[in-house]
Amino acid sequence: MYFYKKSLRTRIFLSMFLLVLGASVLIAIVTVYQYKEEAQDYHRDRLLRKEAAIRENINYILKTTTYPVETAQIPLIFKDKIYEIKDIHSLEIFLYDLDGNLLKSSKPSFFKDTVSPKMPDFALKMLQNSPTKSYIKEFEEGGQKYQSSYTYITDSYFKPLAILNLPYIEDDGFITKELTEYLYRLGIAYFLMLMAAIAISYFLSKYITRSLKEISEKLSETRFDTRNKKIHISDTPQEISLLVNSYNGMIDELENSAAQLAASERETAWREMAKQVAHEIKNPLTPMRLTVQSFQRKFDREDPEIDSKMAEFTNTLLQQIDTLSSISSAFSTYAKMPAQQDETLNVVKISKLALDIFNEDYIYFFSEEEEVRARFDRTQLIRVITNLVKNSIQSIEQKNPAEPRIDVLLKTEGAFVHILVTDNGIGVPEENKSCIFEPQFTTKNSGMGLGLGMVKNIVETYGGTITLHSSEEKTTFKVSFPAML
Numbered sequence: 325m326y327f328y329k330k331s332l333r334t335r336i337f338l339s340m341f342l343l344v345l346g347a348s349v350l351i352a353i354v355t356v357y358q359y360k361e362e363a364q365d366y367h368r369d370r371l372l373r374k375e376a377a378i379r380e381n382i383n384y385i386l387k388t389t390t391y392p393v394e395t396a397q398i399p400l401i402f403k404d405k406i407y408e409i410k411d412i413h414s415l416e417i418f419l420y421d422l423d424g425n426l427l428k429s430s431k432p433s434f435f436k437d438t439v440s441p442k443m444p445d446f447a448l449k450m451l452q453n454s455p456t457k458s459y460i461k462e463f464e465e466g467g468q469k470y471q472s473s474y475t476y477i478t479d480s481y482f483k484p485l486a487i488l489n490l491p492y493i494e495d496d497g498f499i500t501k502e503l504t505e506y507l508y509r510l511g512i513a514y515f516l517m518l519m520a521a522i523a524i525s526y527f528l529s530k531y532i533t534r535s536l537k538e539i540s541e542k543l544s545e546t547r548f549d550t551r552n553k554k555i556h557i558s559d560t561p562q563e564i565s566l567l568v569n570s571y572n573g574m575i576d577e578l579e580n581s582a583a584q585l586a587a588s589e590r591e592t593a594w595r596e597m598a599k600q601v602a603h604e605i606k607n608p609l610t611p612m613r614l615t616v617q618s619f620q621r622k623f624d625r626e627d628p629e630i631d632s633k634m635a636e637f638t639n640t641l642l643q644q645i646d647t648l649s650s651i652s653s654a655f656s657t658y659a660k661m662p663a664q665q666d667e668t669l670n671v672v673k674i675s676k677l678a679l680d681i682f683n684e685d686y687i688y689f690f691s692e693e694e695e696v697r698a699r700f701d702r703t704q705l706i707r708v709i710t711n712l713v714k715n716s717i718q719s720i721e722q723k724n725p726a727e728p729r730i731d732v733l734l735k736t737e738g739a740f741v742h743i744l745v746t747d748n749g750i751g752v753p754e755e756n757k758s759c760i761f762e763p764q765f766t767t768k769n770s771g772m773g774l775g776l777g778m779v780k781n782i783v784e785t786y787g788g789t790i791t792l793h794s795s796e797e798k799t800t801f802k803v804s805f806p807a808m809l
Contacts, residue, residue: 340525341518348514352507359503368460371471371492374413378490381409382477386485393479398427398486406430418489419477424448427486443487447474451487469493539567607778608644611710614681615640621683640681647703668808669705671696671741675734678709684717684730691734697808698741704782711779712745712801719749719799736807740788743803752794760792779803 410430424443788805
């Protein structure tokens, strides 16, 4: 991303520079890899040629010896001959019996302690399982690379007598020298190419960006609140001319529509504000109406608990009136929501209080605990619950099920409080699920009223979430927010 923030001129220059540099590095890597592959093949072929020559000498000695051609006689047969073979081929020779025990070595006797008396088990096993009855092991020791070949020696009847081992040192001095000289010549060639690429990219980028720079300067002076000047550039490529003509056409259209755009924006802003104000005021009016209706039905002067019920109804109305007052204050300063008054609440108690304003007998409340503490605004928590229950009631009224039911379940999981409002109403169509929480979204067919966007904003303000799960049988809104542990 940092590269794309650079100027076009810089990007052209860097692109050509990196292209040549990357090509040179890539060719160098390929060359080194190719040289190593060739060196490895060369050493393997050379070892196989030496092995073939040594086997011919050994076969000749076996044919001309006066000793019985047996495994036990190998040390006597090659007592002195093994040193002659070593001097001829400049290679150490080790002879093992068929079980991997050392029979004879070309090393002088004072090196005896440095020679392994037994062939490595893995080499013996690989040789025995090899279809060609030969095995080559590559290894590195003391910074020096080695190849060690193992093959069978047979008598005239092709009966195995012993195992021939030839350790071979990979001397890469000559190849390394050739590689160094080649890379040096290649480096000089690519250095000259790099210098040429730098010069070409400099002049090319300067030519391409000259017109763009002039256009950029004009664009930087463009303002929406002032009269802008058109761009006039001569001798430019076709692509730059198209860009200039498009800009000049935009300036003409901008001047013609600036006043209309400003008026439209002001009108839209006032319409949105009016919708939001009406919606926010309507939310507390509904529970106030329900509270008054409930009070009218349940009022009984002879009820011994009339005073406590009167106080409860009064507190509910006062809370909604306070909500209206806070809405009025908030919108007077262009705030969408009332100011939060965070306090430690018993969510179970507040939920019951919010549900008491509804008269529907199919609303059921369940809580796994008697007391659940959370940090929340009392008024806003009531608004969250009443909005969700109201939406469920509207959904049920549109479907008219035989057994209407709304379940409000409160539970805790870990560090979160979960409030689930489930109904068996009409549900939410699939096409509306993605936009059900958007502000001012409404559809009569879905049975969902306004306010879900507000509920979402309130819950997210307290670090919570709201999700929807809807099917033909039931619809569940799940509100989650942090609990106090």
